[in-house]
Amino acid sequence: MKYLLILILYLFIVNSINAQVPQAFSYKVQIRGNSGNPHANKKINLKISILQDNAEGYAVYIEKHQVNTSPSGIVDIEIGRGIPIQGLFSEIDWKSWPYFVKAELDLKCSGNYNVLAITELLTVPYAMMAGNVTDNNDADADPGNELQALSISNDTVFLSRGGFIVLPVSNKGNYFYGDRDGDGYGDKYEPLWLPEAILPPYGFVTDMNDCNDNNSTVYPGASEICGDGVDQDCNGSDLICIPDTDSDGIPDEADNCPDISNPDQTDTDGDGIGDACQTPDQITDPDGNLYTSVKIGDQEWMVENLKTTKYNDNTPISYPGTDNTAWTNNTSGAYAWYNNDAALYKATYGALYNWHAVNTAKLCPAGWHMPSDPEWTTLVNYLIANGYNYDGSTTGNKIAKALAATTNWATSTTAGSPGYSDYPSYRNKSGFTALPGGYREYNGTFSYIGGTGAWWSATVGTTYSAWGRYVYSHYPNVSRNYGSKHAGFSVRCLRD
DSSP states (O other), X not given: OOOEEEEEEEEOOOOOSSSOOOSOEEEEEEEEOTTSOBOOSOEEEEEEEEEESSTTOEXXXXXXXXXXXXXXXXXXXXXXXXXXXXXXXXXXXXXSOOEEEEEEEETTSSSOOEEEEEEEOOTGGGGGXXXXXXXXXXXXXXXXXXXXXXXXXXXXXXXXXXXEEEOSSOOOEEEEEEOTTSSSOOOSSSOEEEETTOOOOTTEESOOOOSOTTOTTOSTTOOOOTTXXXXXXXXXXXXXXXXXXXXXXXOGGGOSSTTSOOTTOOOTTOSSSOGGXXXXXXXXXXXXXXXXXXXXXXXXXXXXXXXXXXXXXSOBOBOOTTOHHHHHHOOSOBEEOGGGOHHHHHHHHOOEEOHHHHTTXXXXXXXXXXXXXHHHHHHHHHHHHTTOSTTSOSSSOOOHHHHXXXXXXXXXXXXXXXXXXXXXXXXXXXXXXXXXXXEEOTTSOEEOTTTEEEEEEEEEOSSSEEEEEEEETTOSSEEEEEEETTSBBBOOOEEO
C-alpha cells in the first residue's frame, strides 16, 4: 500500500557558536492514505536512517520511534532521540556531508516498513559540526577569517565582518488550523505554517476561533439555543432564555398580550392591553343577542351587525317576511333576513332594517345609538389619517380592506379591495369587521350577499332617502351615498 507524506518542517536551533549544541533535530511529517485523508490518532512505527553521500548511501545511523499521529495525521519527532538500531548519533561526522534522511513507515506496527521519503539535509543540521570544534587558536595573522557573529533579516543571513547568504525559503505564508469537527472553523492549537501559494492539507482552515472543535454545531455565528448550557456561537456565554409564553417573538415582559399570540402588539384602544387579550364589555339587545365592540380613535363601535327583532323598549319590529308589497309600503319600521332565511344568514350577517326603523331612535341597545353621517365621516377620516389605507398612505380613501372582515368576502381582482388577496396585513386592521350582508331593495328583492356591505346613518338625505356607507368587494374605497328609505341595510351602533 502506498502512503502520502507531507514534509512539514526541519528545525535545528543553535543559540551561539560557543553554546552546547543539542544532539537532535526536529522532523515533522503528515501521513495520509491513498484517499488523501490523514491517518488521525493512530499508533505507528517510524524508522529513521541517516545516509551518507547520496540517497542510496551507507546508513551511518538508524533509530526507531513509536508514536501516535495527531488528529490531523501529523507526526513530530526529534531525530537523535529515538531508540538506536545502528550507530551513535553523537558520532556522526557532520562535516563529511552530504547526508540524507530516510523515513520508513510501519503503519500496523508489525515490523514491515515502507519507505516514505528520502530527503537531503541542508545547511541547518550541520551546525552540529560546530559543536565539535575544540581548537580556537588563531595560527595566522589574517583578521578576515576569525569567528564572526551571525544575524538574520527576513530571508538573509549576514556575517558581522561582511558577507551574506540568502536562504532559499520564503518568509511569506499563512497559519492554518486543524478543523477536527468539519464545521469550517479550527482552534488555535497545533497551528501549521505554510509558505504562500502552498495549499493547506485536508482538514485545515484559516479561522482559529472555534471554541469547541469536537462539536460541529458549535462555531462562531452558530444559532444559539437559550438555556442549554452550551455556547453555540462562541461569544463567551450561553444565551439567557427570556420567557415568551405565546411564542409570538415578543418577550412576556414587553408583550401587551403575553398569553395569546399578538406579534403586531395591536392595541386599538390604547389601554396597554393588546386587542387579542382585550375582554370587551358585552352588549345585549332585547332578544338576548350578544355583541362586542372595538375602540377606533375616540369612537367605540359594535363589531357585529345588529340582529334584534325588538326595539330597545321591547316593542316588536314589523317583519313583512316574503310579502314584498308589505315591505315596500312599510313606513313605521321593518326588518328582514337576507332571502328570508334566518337560519342561514342571521348569525353571520345580522338583520336588514329599513330607514324607518332607524328613524325611531330605538333600534340600538341602551347606551348606544345610530351613528350620524358626520360620525361615519369621523371614522373614515381617522382611518385615512392614521395610515389605514391599504398602501399605508395618509391621503385618499383606500380603507375598505382595513374595515373588512377576513372572511366571507367574494373574490376580486382589484388591488386593495376586501375580496382581493393582496396586502393581507391590512385586512380588518381597524378591527371593525365589516361583513358583506348585501341589502334588500325597496321593492323587496335581495342583492349582493358576499359582495356588498351597506350600513345606515341616522342622517336624512332627501324626502325619500337617507345617507349610508358602502363597502364593495371589488373597490378599495368606502363609499358615501343615498339609500332609499324603503331599502333594507345593515346597522352598526355607536356607543353614546
